[in-house]
Each structure stands twice: as C-alpha cells, then as structure tokens.
Amino acid sequence: ERSFKYRILVSVLQLNLLYFLGAVASVFWVDSELGSDIYLDGIVSVVDAKHGLQHLTEEKPEGLVNEASRQVALADLIIINKTDLVSGEELNKVRTSVRSINGLVKILETQRSRVDLSNVLDLHAFDSLSGISLQKKIENMKTTHAHLDKGIMTVTFEVLGNIKEENLNLFIQNLLWEKNVKDKTGRTMDVIRLKGLVSIQGKSHQVIVQGVHELYDLEETAVAWKEDEKRTNRLVLIGRNLDKEIIKEVFIETVTEKHEIS
Numbered sequence: 001e002r003s004f005k006y007r008i009l010v011s012v013l014q015l016n017l018l019y020f021l022g023a024v025a026s027v028f029w030v031d032s033e034l035g036s037d038i039y040l041d042g043i044v045s046v047v048d049a050k051h052g053l054q055h056l057t058e059e060k061p062e063g064l065v066n067e068a069s070r071q072v073a074l075a076d077l078i079i080i081n082k083t084d085l086v087s088g089e090e091l092n093k094v095r096t097s098v099r100s101i102n103g104l105v106k107i108l109e110t111q112r113s114r115v116d117l118s119n120v121l122d123l124h125a126f127d128s129l130s131g132i133s134l135q136k137k138i139e140n141m142k143t144t145h146a147h148l149d150k151g152i153m154t155v156t157f158e159v160l161g162n163i164k165e166e167n168l169n170l171f172i173q174n175l176l177w178e179k180n181v182k183d184k185t186g187r188t189m190d191v192i193r194l195k196g197l198v199s200i201q202g203k204s205h206q207v208i209v210q211g212v213h214e215l216y217d218l219e220e221t222a223v224a225w226k227e228d229e230k231r232t233n234r235l236v237l238i239g240r241n242l243d244k245e246i247i248k249e250v251f252i253e254t255v256t257e258k259h260e261i262s
C-alpha cells in the first residue's frame, strides 16, 4: 500500500510539474533578472526510447496539447534514454520524431541516463551567452514538417534589414499575448517556444529573443554586427498550427517598414 501511495504521489508531482513546466521555467527566468543566485540555465527533458514514441503520438481531444510533445517542444536538451531496449531502427524513429517537433534541441542518447555532466550543465540557453551558438544553430536549421499528426513543429524564417524594437514587441505580443495570428484555416498559432537573433535599429550588437509560452525577453548579445555584414533577423518558433509563410508575412508587415527591407 505504501508503494502504491508513493506511486500516486510521484504521479501527481510529475503531472503538476508537467503542467507547470512552462510556468516554472518562467519564474526562474524572471528571478534571474532580480539578481537572485538561481537562474534558468536550460530545460532538459528525458524521452524513453522504448515508450517515447507512443507518448509523443498519443491522440488528445481536439484543442489539447499532447504533454509529451510539449515537453519536447520546451526543451533545450533532450536525453533519449534506455537506448539498449530498442533497435537502431526504432531509435532512429524516436530521434526523427523528437527532431520533427523541436528543430533546435540538442539530443543526447543514453543508457541509465548516464551523461557527461559537461553536456548537461551550463547550457546558457536563456542568456545572451547563447547568442553565438544560437546563431550557428539557426543558420543550419530548416523548418520541420509536422511529422506527427496535428503535431507540434518548428518553423524558421529570415528577413533582412533593421527593425524597430517597438515593432518587434508588437509582433511578438500579437503572437504570444493577443494570439491573433491565425493559420490558413483560422486556427490560432500556438507558440510554445520562441528563439531568435534580430537586428534592432540603433544597436551595434545582435539581439537575442527568447520566449516561453507568454513570456518573452530581448537581450543584446556580445556578438557585434560587422561593418560589411548584411543585417538580418532570424526567428525560430516551436508550436502548433504554425504556417511559416503567414508568420513571415505578418512579421514583415508588423516589424519592418518597407523602405528598410533590403
């Protein structure tokens, strides 16, 4: 009976943690700005190689997010564990599914969750130090295709030119707060994670954009725009009902003034 109660407790805790993962992340993130010793380094999720695919593909009633997919969408690092229990082909499927949801995430594959701690700590996924690595990642990544039915996916796009900070805020707030950006069929675009590097008018350095659910932040990085470099804005969005072309159009309309696009 004791172990049964313990199991229920663990399940409730896990469920709550799942439910509030985004909120918890937001609290630590904001807290770091208040000068606390605690800061949000990055979000790590563990995917079970044996059952992960089943959880990721589980159908939820219309409108509800599959929680396993949401955890993958939020993560900066995914540990695919129990690789000894699956074939190379099965592992490949899990990896492809994870990647189809989150095009930016770093993936480690483990047995008994054994990891080199240097791969898990100091991710700096939320601060301006991640500017350089984010730049490389964004440059190389492509928009994913909704691999899992009605699933969460990653879209990325690039728009040349300088943008005004107030216009960028407007774009992000429409997307995350007002939720008035819709796809072709009128469904609200639901952004779970947002990352980007943008070129703000009057700033000599690249600015990093970070978003988790409704919370977002802009921070100047240590990466300066070079004299001969084309100033550009690259955004990566992870979520549901995302349509790259529509988002890009809305971005251009909201953020850049026509004469500023080169």
Ligand SMILES: Nc1nc2c(ncn2[C@@H]2O[C@H](COP(=O)(O)OP(=O)(O)OP(=O)(O)O)[C@@H](O)[C@H]2O)c(=O)[nH]1
Residues within 6 Å of the ligand: 048, 081, 082, 083, 084, 085, 110, 111, 112, 113
């Ligand atoms: N074969 C194998 N077994 C593992 C591995 N990692 C953990 N286990 C075993 O799997 C069992 C369940 O452990 P986990 O899945 O890590 O535990 P958990 O996430 O708290 O379990 P749930 O809450 O039920 O998902 C334990 O008996 C572990 O010893 C692995 O890499 N390979």
